[in-house]
Structures are given as structure tokens and as C-alpha cells.
Amino acid sequence: MEVKTRFAPSPTGFLHVGGARTALFSWLYAKHCKGQFVLRIEDTDRERSTQEAIDAIIDSMKWLELNWDEGPYYQTKRFDRYREVIDKLLAEGKAYKCYCTKERVDALREEQKAKGLKQRYDGHCRDDHSEHSPDEPYVIRFRNPDEGVVAFDDMVKGHIEVKNSELDDLIIQRSDGTPTYNFCVVVDDWDMGITHVIRGDDHVNNTPRQINIYKALGAPVPVFCHLAMILGDDGTKLSKRHGAVSVMQYREDGFLPEALLNYLVRLGWSHGDQEVFSVEEMINLFTLDAITKSASGFNTKKLEWLNAHYMKTLPAETVAKELVWHLNRIGVTDLSNGPDPKLVVKNYCERTHTLKEMAQKALCYYQEITEYDPAGVKKWMKEGSVDVLKDALATLSALTSWDAQSIDSQLEIIAKNREIGMGKVGQPLRIAVTGSAMSPGIGDTMMLVGRDRTLKRIEKAIEHFGA
Secondary structure, X not given: OOOEEEEOOOOOXXXXXXXXXXXXXXXXXXXXXXXXXXXXXXXXXXOOOOHHHHHHHHHHHHHOOOOOOEEEEEHHHOHHHXXXXXXXXXXXXXXXXXXXXXXXXXXXXXXXXXXXXXXXXXXXXXXXXXXXXXXXXXXXXXXXXXXXXEEEEEOOOEEEEEEHHHOOOOEEEOOOOOEOHHHHHHHHHHHOXXXXXXXXXXXXXXHHHHHHHHHHHOOOOOEEEEEOOEEOOOOOEOOHXXXXXXXXXXXXXXXXXXXXXHHHHOOOEOOOOOOOOOHHHHHHHOOHHHEOOOOEEOOHHHXXXXXXXXXXXXXXXXXXXXXXXXXXXXXXXXXXXXOOHHHHHHHHOOOOOOHHHHHHHHHHHXXXXXXXXXXXXXXXXXXXXXXXXXXHHHHHHOOOOOOHHHHHHHHHHHHHHHOOOOHHHHHXXXXXXXXXXXXXXXXXXXXXXXXXXXXXXXXXXXXXXOO
């Protein structure tokens, strides 16, 4: 049997950490088993579903490179199929029309609540429609079995049993003719051949109802794997104040997809004490029986640590692709006017923690300086600094080889001749060529700025600070 998993988000909001982890686990298990991974957009909630959310989900999946083998399928494009299955259930007596008004159902539940009973539909319309006319509005309910239990072995939670007497007759088609979530999910999984359903444990209560529908359709019941929730560091439900933002917000904040994937895989799964995993290692090692039953705690500091690790250890060209995206976002669209982004990565990967920070620091290599950092100017542009800039301009103008080592050698000679520390040479020059006193080694910095631009900036600084 070929393993086939699916990720089926509802586009009522952006893709967040919990959904991204579900997508990753589903993707990893399919890849580990050399199976298929399906992307399905469950957009039956027409009032709350938006195209913006659909686009954000797909963009997030692409950024994380959780590439799907089939899809994306859209439930709103499968309504004819759902109606076909509902008609079959009606004809077989496994579903029925319910004419009960919302007011009657609400009153029934209030009465049951007052008596301490489980709130459930009482089957009023199961077998008798005599008090209703055919033109009255109705919903269609699934005829849930009255006796017995629904039992399944969850890959995380273990054996689960629910008495059918505790389940009511689920609405599978609304009064406006649209099918409902719990019904569509079953038909989709059946049609698409899904063998393993990996999802959050907020769906556990839906599972017995869905299993009864699978059985009524004569469809195979998939293996279920319900993931424990993700909590904040303080043990409460994960929210924005813990860092539970959308996946694309993490990209905007300067995180690498490799770092986020590595972090997500450790939220509820482990392999010994190992913390850092390449995608290839994740695929090779991932199994459902290694998923933990307990909730996971979200730790932003851990994610930041992983991001710094990957910025330093991934190939520079890999990190540079993300850096270019960030440079584009802050207005740098012409990279020909500056250094190869790979060189920026090599010089800044140890000095920055996010790509957003790296892009901001790299602006001076692609755009002209419009101002000098006041704190740096106050600290380093002292008496004699302009003379240092003049010496450097003369020396560097005559330099035939523009590389970091040659530049550093010449500047060390200036410091020696003036009998001053390299800081009093390098720092004024950093301010002159980058606008800031913070940068890589001065030779590397000037190499990134480029020969002609470096000399022009030193000239400009001499004019500005010597006035």
C-alpha cells in the first residue's frame, strides 16, 4: 500500500505555527515512506475564506519547500461530487432531511442542558416528515448508528472508543445546499486515497463522526495521528504574544526556512538528543511512533539560535537567495550596483542574527549614504580624523590590487606612521564608507563597497567633516 498523506488547511486566516507543523509532519511521513503528499484547501466556509489567505498558505508552503505531489484541490470546486454522495446516502436511508428550525434545536439543547443531559439532536425528523411541506427549508443529516461504539487506534493518543449513543446525527448539508466540513473531509480523503490523516488534536472529537461516515460509504478508514497542541513558554495556549505569528511573518522577520523547519520538527518529535537536522535527515528519521503525546512549548530564543546556526553553516549562495528577497523589500532592486550577495553573507553571517538585520546593514553597499550615524561620529570623528581620511585617500588611490589584505596592509602603515592604534584609522574610515562604525574588517568592508565608490565616499567625508 502506498502511503498518502494530506495537508488540508481552511483559508480563514494565514498559515501559523501549528498548521505549518502539521504540514511538515504530513510531508515528512509521505517522503519517509516514499509516498504521496496532497495539498487540499478546505474552503467550504465561504463567508470566512479569502483569496488572500489561500495565497498566503500556498506562498508559505512554497517558501518552506513543502512541495505537494497533488493539488491544490479546492472543496468549493467539488460540490457536484458531494451532492452525488449525499443523494446516494439519502437513497440508501443513511441520511435524511431535517426540517427542524434553529429555534427548535436551540430550545432542545437548552432543555437538555438544564436537565444535565448531553446536548444532541433528538432525531425528530429521522422517520417522520408528515408535519412539514416539501417546500420548507431543510438540512440533511447523517443517520448515525444508535448502538455500538466507534473505536480507533490513534498513532499518538492510543486506543480511543466512543459510544454511538453519545453522537448525534451530524448535519452534512446546510439549508442553502452547501455541504459541511466533516462530510467533505471524508469524501475527499476517500476520493484522494488518503491512507494517513495527521492533524491537530482539536480534531479528535470529529474523528468518531467521520469514521461512521467512512463506513456508511464503504470507504476505507485511514490511520489517524492527532498531534498534541503547541503551548507558549508559560504553559498557556500559544498566541501572538508568544511569537505565534504567520509563517510568512517569520520570513519577513529574517528567519531562514531551514531554521523554521528544524524548529518545527522538534515541536512534538525527537530523535535522541539531536537538535539540528537537515531536511534529508528529517525525512530519513521521521516516524509517527516517535511523536510525543505531551504538548510542546514554543521557544523563540531556540528558533533564533537555530537561525543563527543556519546563517553560518548553510552554503552562502543558499542564504544569499533569502538575503536578496530582503534587499528587494527595502528598495534594493538593482544588485549590479553592489557586491555579490554571497560576499555579504560571508562577511555578515557571524555579525547578524537575522537576514532582515543583514539586509539593513548591507544597504550601504547598494545605495548611497545619506547620513552618518551620530553616535559613531561623536565617538570616532575626533581631531586628526580628517587627516587620517586624507592619508587613506592618497594611499588607497595608488593601490593597484583592491583586496582586503592589500587594503589592511596599507592602513596599518598609516597607523604606524601616525603612531596611533588601528581603531583611530579604521573607525573613521568605516563611518566614511558605510555611514556607521559597525562593519566587518575595514579591508573586507572596502572590498564590498568597491574601489571607486570607496574613494568617492572618503572624499565626501573629508569635505563633510573638514568643513
